[in-house]
Amino acid sequence: EMQLVQSGTEMKKPGESLEISCQGFGYKFSDYWIGWVRQMPGKGLEWMGSMYAGDSNPRYGPPFQDQVTISVDKSISTAYLQWSSLQASDTAIYYCVRHGGVYYAFDLWGQGTMVTVSS
Amino acid sequence: SFVITQPPSVSVAPGQTATITCGENNIGANTAHWYQQRPGQAPLLVVYDDGDRPSGIPDRFSGSNSGGTATLTISRVEAGDEGDYYCQIWDSDTDLVLFGGGTKQTVL
Numbered sequence: 001e002m003q004l005v006q007s008g009t010e011m012k013k014p015g016e017s018l019e020i021s022c023q024g025f026g027y028k029f030s031d032y033w034i035g036w037v038r039q040m041p042g043k044g045l046e047w048m049g050s051m052y053a054g055d056s057n058p059r060y061g062p063p064f065q066d067q068v069t070i071s072v073d074k075s076i077s078t079a080y081l082q083w084s085s086l087q088a089s090d091t092a093i094y095y096c097v098r099h100g101g102v103y104y105a106f107d108l109w110g111q112g113t114m115v116t117v118s119s
Numbered sequence: 120s121f122v123i124t125q126p127p128s129v130s131v132a133p134g135q136t137a138t139i140t141c142g143e144n145n146i147g148a149n150t151a152h153w154y155q156q157r158p159g160q161a162p163l164l165v166v167y168d169d170g171d172r173p174s175g176i177p178d179r180f181s182g183s184n185s186g187g188t189a190t191l192t193i194s195r196v197e198a199g200d201e202g203d204y205y206c207q208i209w210d211s212d213t214d215l216v217l218f219g220g221g222t223k224q225t226v227l
Contacts, residue, residue: 035216037162045154045162045205047216061215095161102216103209105152105167112161 002026004096004110011116012086019082020113022096029077030054033099035106036070036081040092048094050102053079059102086117123219125206130225131196139222141189141206149208151189153182156221157202165204166191193224201226 007021022034035050049070051058058070069082079096094113097106123142131137141151151169154162164173166182169189179194189208193200206219 037218044203044221045156045207045218047207047218050216059214102214103150103211105164106154106162106207107164107167107173109161109163 002108004098004108006094006096006110006113009114009116011118013119014085014087014117016086016117017082017084018086018115019080020094020115022079022081022110024053024077024079024098027098030074033101033104034072034079035097035099036068036079037095037097037106038064038092039095039112048081050097050099051079086115088117088119090115091117123206123208123217125204125219125222127220128223128225130227131193132227133196133198135196137193137196137200137224139191139193139204139206139224141191141219142187142208146184146187146189146208147211149211151182151184152207153180153189153191154205154207155200155202156205157199162205196226198226200224 003025005023030053033050033052036048038046047061048064049060053072071080096110098108099106153166155165156162165176165180169184170182181192183190203221203223205221210217
């Protein structure tokens with residue numbers, strides 16, 4: 001069965017760093033793009049960025065450029081989303097998604113990782 | 120870039136047809152995809168490339184794209200169709216992925 005399995009719930013303080021992960025199963029990870037989508041409490045979906053899992057060139061949505069880092073370790077079929085200094089406004093559910101290219105649909109979604117940032 | 124417009128909410132009785140629009144004539148030639156998000160769940164792709172259905176999605180779900188507006192149509196609506204629906208495009212002008220604001224569908 002094809003699936004994306006994300007790391008668990010995180011509770012952090014402002015200023016702390018964080019890395020969450022997303023591991024792909026049941027398909028050739030390096031043949032697809034992997035992206036991240038943010039959903040703030042009670043709000044809609046926002047595309048943060050994506051990269052082709054076979055290389056190392058992420059592209060970011062403008063609000064997220066220089067705010068987060070997307071990376072991939074294709075040897076273990078895992079993608080990462082990193083923050084160097086969290087803010088309260090980063091509180092959200094983060095979904096990883098698989099797609100065939102930038103104009104392709106997100107055909108596989110992870111279960112979501114809830115990140116809460118509070119002092 | 121531009122903001123993709125969706126109606127905030129639609130209400131439909133069971134057995135009737137729901138239509139949700141995306142773009143209000145401004146998505147141009149961009150291809151639209153649609154996602155269903157039931158409460159407390161991750162989104163699920165229900166229509167891709169304007170009108171194709173992934174495996175496992177009932178044929179009650181259909182899509183079209185004409186004149187710069189994409190439309191998701193849900194026929195014979197069931198209680199389980201309640202949730203939020205989002206359209207998504209790749210904006211070819213900016214090379215960015217954009218989501219619509221989402222439409223909350225209530226089944227009366």
